[in-house]
Amino acid sequence: MRGRPPSAATRDVRLELLGVARHLFLDRSYREVSLRELAAAVGVSPAMVRYYFGDKQGLYVAMLRDVMGPLVGRIERMLAAPADQRPDLAGFLREYMKTAAANPWLPRLILRDVLAPGGGFRDRFVEEFAGKLAPKFAQLAGRGGPGAPLDPRFTVISMLSLGLWPFLAMPILEQALDFRPDDAGIERLIDHTVRFFTAATAAGAQT
Amino acid sequence: MRGRPPSAATRDVRLELLGVARHLFLDRSYREVSLRELAAAVGVSPAMVRYYFGDKQGLYVAMLRDVMGPLVGRIERMLAAPADQRPDLAGFLREYMKTAAANPWLPRLILRDVLAPGGGFRDRFVEEFAGKLAPKFAQLAGRGGPGAPLDPRFTVISMLSLGLWPFLAMPILEQALDFRPDDAGIERLIDHTVRFFTAATAAGAQT
DNA sequence: GGATAAATTAAACGAGCGTTTAATTTAAGG
DNA sequence: CCTTAAATTAAACGCTCGTTTAATTTATCC
Structure with missing residues (x-):
């Protein structure tokens, strides 16, 4: 389960995070959607947010x-x-x-x-x-x-x-x-x- | 420190909680002001909220x-x-x-x-x-x-x-x-x- | 093919929260 | 006085959160 994914799976996790975050934040709110929930919705680990955006706020600002x-x-x-x-x-x-x-x-x-x-x-x-x-x-x-x-x-x-x-x-x-x-x-x-x-x-x- | 206060101190804790809560909630928000902070601002224990209002939402509704x-x-x-x-x-x-x-x-x-x-x-x-x-x-x-x-x-x-x-x-x-x-x-x-x-x-x- | 870099995760960390419990002090009533 | 009720607190419970660390797998490049 751990490690770099095989290149067969071509998905842009960064983009998926941004897209799903937008929808989740839209009908709930930034504070009420946890990093864990967002990650689960995308199907990755919460640590990916840190990897791509530094932290939760970084993801948000990148979204705007x-x-x-x-x-x-x-x-x-x-x-x-x-x-x-x-x-x-x-x-x-x-x-x-x-x-x-x-x-x-x-x-x-x-x-x-x-x-x-x-x-x-x-x-x-x-x-x-x-x-x-x-x-x-x-x-x-x-x-x-x-x-x-x-x-x-x-x-x-x-x-x-x-x-x-x-x-x-x-x-x-x-x-x-x-x-x-x-x-x-x-x-x-x-x-x-x-x-x-x-x-x-x-x-x-x-x- | 514990126990019913001497009757010399005549203060309406219930009313003080409502008043301070209104001000705190006003320039921050319900979610961002913790029960602990509110209680500290009034100078009582967090448990007083439960005593008078049941829970945090109870305090809020009573306020409105x-x-x-x-x-x-x-x-x-x-x-x-x-x-x-x-x-x-x-x-x-x-x-x-x-x-x-x-x-x-x-x-x-x-x-x-x-x-x-x-x-x-x-x-x-x-x-x-x-x-x-x-x-x-x-x-x-x-x-x-x-x-x-x-x-x-x-x-x-x-x-x-x-x-x-x-x-x-x-x-x-x-x-x-x-x-x-x-x-x-x-x-x-x-x-x-x-x-x-x-x-x-x-x-x-x-x- | 061996070393290095990229992408990912599991697991733990530490803090804060609302709430609950049980103990404690004082006031009030008979 | 003695009992009971009211008012208060200290301390702990259980949960969730954002973040961090370290391990791991795959790709890439010389």
Whole structure:
């Protein structure tokens, strides 16, 4: 039972682990699916996770990387554009929401497992993904320094960069609604989201 | 160190446990705060939880009871009203949102700890609170049986009864926005929520 | 074909958890 | 007073988890 497998069995264990983990984590959660259970579902030993990913968190981050990496890259490029060519709030929302629509599993995982309180898990996520965007968003949302923000609602965007976007996308992507919008649907949602948050911010100004 | 305390020390350990638990659970989570830690924070032994609440879940449900109990009661009364006097979607939303605004900690706890996937915890919550409402809401949202529903969006309400309402209330109650709406603010939010969900449902109709 | 590297596993480690048991101290009641 | 009930704890139980170690088998390369 032990030892390198014969080359007859051509299977990519690393890939199988990623795939099964995604499904398990999706309908339970990162914390509630044990390494042992995942390994058993794939049919390998728990030690394979250490071999391929270092540890459990490493597996998780590797799972997000395929989608999150390119998304962060696109947002970075949008942020780097000169001010007069930089998209407005709706432009950034569009990027997030299209990613969410194309990969509905992603925001749900992030919301549940990464941004849940008390993780310490958050650190690794911020380090690799959100952390690259947060300073630039904060600068855009800042107190009107040089190259001042055009849209005060960029504070919303600043929250997006810290991981709020699953909070926006989640409710409409929930199983109960079985939501798979097309491009027109996304546009309508962006519009309503902007209005929703504008109303919330206005209504919440209490002091 | 062991034994019944002298009557000089008049403290309500049961109440202290509930209070400290609420704060700990709020900025971490039910699963991540251990009974041992909670007990240490109050300054008693972990066994006190068993003594007063049976088990950890018992403590949690007891914590929700003060607010959830009356809320469920009010909704039940609204549902029991004759059809022509029964509130519409906005009327039910108002009840939920006012409760959420008055007790912002509640929806966050429910969302994180009770409705999180894979709980088994859900059962105890549904049994005591949501379960009383779900059948009646489902009937109202149903396929137009006798006493047919006036508003097709009652399907949204039906989801509320199953615990979706924290999903509505959470984003606007999140720390980041520091939201404490007054009555007028609540009315505006209800309006926008209805429109938001109408848009989502319309956009999501794909088949 | 012998040495080295890759892929895999069984088994144990150590810590933390919720819970249970039994002992213990004080208060209350007759 | 003496008995019984209430409130509390120390200590142990049994379980699960993520991780680590060391052994093992096969492939690859000179």
